[in-house]
Amino acid sequence: MATLEIKDLHAEVETEEGSKEILTGVNLTVRSGEIHAFMGPNGSGKSTLAYAIAGHPKYNVTSGSVLLDGEEVLEMSVDERARAGLFLAMQYPVEVPGVSMSNFLRSAATATRGEAPQVRHWVKEVKQAMSDLEIDESFSERSVNEGFSGGEKKRHEILQLDLLKPKFAILDETDSGLDVDALRVVSDGINRYTESGDKGVLLITHYTRILKHIKPDYVHVFVKGQVAESGGPELADELEESGYVRFTEKKEAAAQS
Amino acid sequence: MTAAAEQRTPTTVPSSEPMSQEETIATLGNYEYGWSDPDVAGANAQRGLNEDVVREISERKGEPDWMLQARLKALGLFERKPTPAWGADLSDIDFDNIKYFVRSTEEQAQTWDDLPEDIKNTYDRLGIPEAEKQRLVAGVAAQYESEVVYHKIREDLEEKGVKFLDTDTALREHPEIFEEYFGSVIPAGDNKFSALNTAVWSGGSFIYVPKGVHVDIPLQAYFRINTENMGQFERTLIVVDEGAYVHYVEGCTAPIYSTDSLHSAVVEIVVKRNARCRYTTIQNWSNNVYNLVTKRAKAEEGATMEWVDGNLGSKVTMKYPSVFLMGEHAKGEVLSVAFAGENQHQDAGAKMEHMAPHTSSSIVSKSIARGGGRTSYRGLVKVAKRANHSASNVKCDALLVDNISQSDTYPYVDVRVDDVTMGHEATVSKVSDDQLFYLMQRGLTEDEAMAMVVRGFVEPIARELPMEYALELNRLIELQMEGAVG
Numbered sequence: 001m002a003t004l005e006i007k008d009l010h011a012e013v014e015t016e017e018g019s020k021e022i023l024t025g026v027n028l029t030v031r032s033g034e035i036h037a038f039m040g041p042n043g044s045g046k047s048t049l050a051y052a053i054a055g056h057p058k059y060n061v062t063s064g065s066v067l068l069d070g071e072e073v074l075e076m077s078v079d080e081r082a083r084a085g086l087f088l089a090m091q092y093p094v095e096v097p098g099v100s101m102s103n104f105l106r107s108a109a110t111a112t113r114g115e116a117p118q119v120r121h122w123v124k125e126v127k128q129a130m131s132d133l134e135i136d137e138s139f140s141e142r143s144v145n146e147g148f149s150g151g152e153k154k155r156h157e158i159l160q161l162d163l164l165k166p167k168f169a170i171l172d173e174t175d176s177g178l179d180v181d182a183l184r185v186v187s188d189g190i191n192r193y194t195e196s197g198d199k200g201v202l203l204i205t206h207y208t209r210i211l212k213h214i215k216p217d218y219v220h221v222f223v224k225g226q227v228a229e230s231g232g233p234e235l236a237d238e239l240e241e242s243g244y245v246r247f248t249e250k251k252e253a254a255a256q257s
Numbered sequence: 258m259t260a261a262a263e264q265r266t267p268t269t270v271p272s273s274e275p276m277s278q279e280e281t282i283a284t285l286g287n288y289e290y291g292w293s294d295p296d297v298a299g300a301n302a303q304r305g306l307n308e309d310v311v312r313e314i315s316e317r318k319g320e321p322d323w324m325l326q327a328r329l330k331a332l333g334l335f336e337r338k339p340t341p342a343w344g345a346d347l348s349d350i351d352f353d354n355i356k357y358f359v360r361s362t363e364e365q366a367q368t369w370d371d372l373p374e375d376i377k378n379t380y381d382r383l384g385i386p387e388a389e390k391q392r393l394v395a396g397v398a399a400q401y402e403s404e405v406v407y408h409k410i411r412e413d414l415e416e417k418g419v420k421f422l423d424t425d426t427a428l429r430e431h432p433e434i435f436e437e438y439f440g441s442v443i444p445a446g447d448n449k450f451s452a453l454n455t456a457v458w459s460g461g462s463f464i465y466v467p468k469g470v471h472v473d474i475p476l477q478a479y480f481r482i483n484t485e486n487m488g489q490f491e492r493t494l495i496v497v498d499e500g501a502y503v504h505y506v507e508g509c510t511a512p513i514y515s516t517d518s519l520h521s522a523v524v525e526i527v528v529k530r531n532a533r534c535r536y537t538t539i540q541n542w543s544n545n546v547y548n549l550v551t552k553r554a555k556a557e558e559g560a561t562m563e564w565v566d567g568n569l570g571s572k573v574t575m576k577y578p579s580v581f582l583m584g585e586h587a588k589g590e591v592l593s594v595a596f597a598g599e600n601q602h603q604d605a606g607a608k609m610e611h612m613a614p615h616t617s618s619s620i621v622s623k624s625i626a627r628g629g630g631r632t633s634y635r636g637l638v639k640v641a642k643r644a645n646h647s648a649s650n651v652k653c654d655a656l657l658v659d660n661i662s663q664s665d666t667y668p669y670v671d672v673r674v675d676d677v678t679m680g681h682e683a684t685v686s687k688v689s690d691d692q693l694f695y696l697m698q699r700g701l702t703e704d705e706a707m708a709m710v711v712r713g714f715v716e717p718i719a720r721e722l723p724m725e726y727a728l729e730l731n732r733l734i735e736l737q738m739e740g741a742v743g
Contacts, residue, residue: 056694057694078694080703087568088698093695095688097713098716100718104709107709108699108701112699
């Protein structure tokens with residue numbers, strides 16, 4: 001049983017006009033076995049939260065804390081966070097020319113597991129995971145993300161999730177840019193990952209369509225760098241019908257008063 | 258007696274004096290292959306260059322008079338020619354403080370067992386016997402100091418008439434081939450360092466592949482400098498006769514020394530009609546070596562010459578493998594990778610001279626600079642008036658690992674005819690924060706992530722290398738990237 005606790009997290013980003021506060025006090029707890037859908041309009045700071053937790057150098061955490069089983073994540077380097085069990089499926093995975101997918105996957109598995117996986121098992125494992133995600137075998141010899149379509153990149157993020165099996169996964173708009181079939185394949189991949197019941201997921205999205213495939217235990221509405229409201233799956237249904245207006249207006253009103 | 262002994266143990270050594278062997282060994286640094294064997298042979302070698310040194314080299318080798326005359330003429334050229342003022346800074350080379358000839362064993366050994374123990378130890382650490390056991394190499398010419406001490410060639414190659422010898426033996430055994438081609442591609446007066454090499458050359462490889470013979474496995478040679486301040490002036494001559502093919506592979510590692518060493522080789526290659534030659538080098542001199550090498554090939558009609566050149570070590574490298582495309586449909590290719598770390602300047606590139614119609618050339622250069630190192634791409638593509646319908650493509654990519662390193666590009670193009678196709682592409686990139694973040698988010702440390710990006714960058718070159726060299730290149734990159742960040 002693992003716990004990821006985000007406490008009063010404030011973070012800013014450097015812009016041309018100086019630093020700008022994006023996260024204005026985020027509070028959230030994710031336990032293993034739980035799926036949290038994290039929804040909000042564009043620009044609400046959802047991705048910033050994901051990157052701040054993972055430790056991207058562009059985002060500067062000014063106060064608050066992120067605890068993984070009581071350990072302060074913010075004091076760890078990016079790779080230490082990854083090895084501690086935090087995984088971020090990125091919205092825009094970068095290309096690494098000349099590094100084959102197979103080499104990259106094996107290096108990542110070696111790093112996160114603490115030892116190199118046995119070749120025979122590993123080859124089987126990768127083959128199975130690729131076939132589950134309907135990824136052609138030829139991709140294993142292609143350079144990491146190079147020349148991949150948006151959908152191919154997303155599949156590969158989930159491929160990594162399935163192989164690395166982190167304690168907690170933050171999925172940053174993994175559903176965006178996917179057609180109906182790809183959305184199903186990717187969602188199935190995420191469901192396979194959570195099957196064991198001991199994984200925690202923070203699913204960032206601004207559409208409800210992925211929630212038809214992945215059933216969240218909790219839904220949070222994120223507005224202006226904070227959690228505006230939390231609830232069960234019924235909150236997603238409300239968003240589906242009425243959009244974010246109620247929450248953004250409430251925020252505006254609160255800001256004005 | 259007592260007085261003399263006392264004189265021999267002074268408490269202070271003037272700084273201008275060359276260091277003793279013990280002092281030298283004591284200064285051995287953290288360079289991976291930076292160990293040194295007891296330097297018996299080198300201790301007695303004379304420093305500095307004059308006519309007597311040249312005559313002695315030639316006499317001790319029992320050379321024909323024409324070679325002595327060629328050496329003496331080259332010495333005159335060397336003395337008259339100025340040190341190049343372009344390219345890398347060579348002003349610190351002290352030609353008077355270099356040993357020009359060191360003989361490590363009197364006789365050449367025939368098998369590993371015949372080698373002196375300390376020499377075997379050196380090679381064991383380089384893994385040569387293993388490589389040979391695995392039959393990865395068709396013949397091994399291991400150069401220890403100035404002379405080839407070990408030489409073996411697979412029997413079937415001998416049967417096919419392939420000659421793979423050290424250059425000194427080749428001069429004795431095949432004087433007719435030698436006299437015809439020696440200096441025919443790179444005349445002594447080509448530049449100061451080709452003149453120097455011609456005057457004092459010693460050792461190197463000689464390969465002759467008869468008409469139509471395909472040598473299937475790469476021929477390999479290993480080189481080492483083992484004497485402080487000893488110049489290595491090996492001379493390599495390769496003749497690939499019509500329709501034949503050979504791949505020659507050369508790797509270098511050298512122990513580290515506290516004063517500067519000079520390596521100035523000359524490699525001449527003749528690729529005859531419809532023949533193909535590939536010459537692969539991974540060079541990893543220790544970081545105090547001046548590596549000033551002249552490499553050139555002549556490609557006749559329909560012939561193909563490929564240089565694969567990796568420059569990872571040395572203090573200064575100036576090396577521009579070239580191909581003179583002499584006959585129609587001749588092809589030239591250079592693939593090069595350079596890595597410059599702290600206090601290193603890699604000034605490397607290529608030269609293609611199109612002298613006949615329908616000739617084509619391709620240059621792919623990749624360079625990496627870190628820790629304040631500097632890489633320069635310097636290339637020349639020349640298309641002569643009669644070389645109609647020629648094509649050339651140049652691609653040079655530089656990768657900067659940090660903000661204190663430097664990369665520059667000097668592409669020269671000289672085209673004297675209209676109907677040619679020329680391509681040139683140059684990029685300079687930095688390892689991006691996003692790439693590092695992505696790889697580190699998957700658990701790799703910053704050093705590992707950096708090394709992975711760099712390895713990926715040189716992958717187009719690495720995949721052209723024989724397997725064991727590709728692995729060595731990757732290993733060297735990892736070593737070079739350790740502590741590169743943070």
